Amino acid sequence: MDKSEFEQKVIESYQKDEKMMILVYAQWCINNSLDPEALYERAYPGQLHNQALRDALELTVPKQESEDIPDQTVLNVLQLFGNNDLAFVVREQIGNEQRKDNDSNHKGADN
Numbered sequence: 001m002d003k004s005e006f007e008q009k010v011i012e013s014y015q016k017d018e019k020m021m022i023l024v025y026a027q028w029c030i031n032n033s034l035d036p037e038a039l040y041e042r043a044y045p046g047q048l049h050n051q052a053l054r055d056a057l058e059l060t061v062p063k064q065e066s067e068d069i070p071d072q073t074v075l076n077v078l079q080l081f082g083n084n085d086l087a088f089v090v091r092e093q094i095g096n097e098q099r100k101d102n103d104s105n106h107k108g109a110d111n
Helices: 003-031 036-043 051-057 071-080 084-110
Strands: none
Touching: 003 036, 003 051, 003 071, 003 084, 036 051, 036 084, 071 084
């Protein structure tokens, strides 16, 4: 294998892994009743219509059919690929959901 072939294999492997990262993100959103495109738009306002995300959305399954994807897993995968802005938005969303859960629990305890 010459240098050019090796470089091509590395690029193809990265692209395949990047597609998996996008699918993990999209499925995590579906599992948490979130709109993956809306969150993406919050992170990257000028980058509407991400084709890779749309392709991944076609591969997602309903949340009832999906395995659980822990919050930390999606954050780690996004950061691994340098999607720090999206990871930040996801982390904010996780915090919002946790606050909602805490508020619900406190209200239930008051009754």
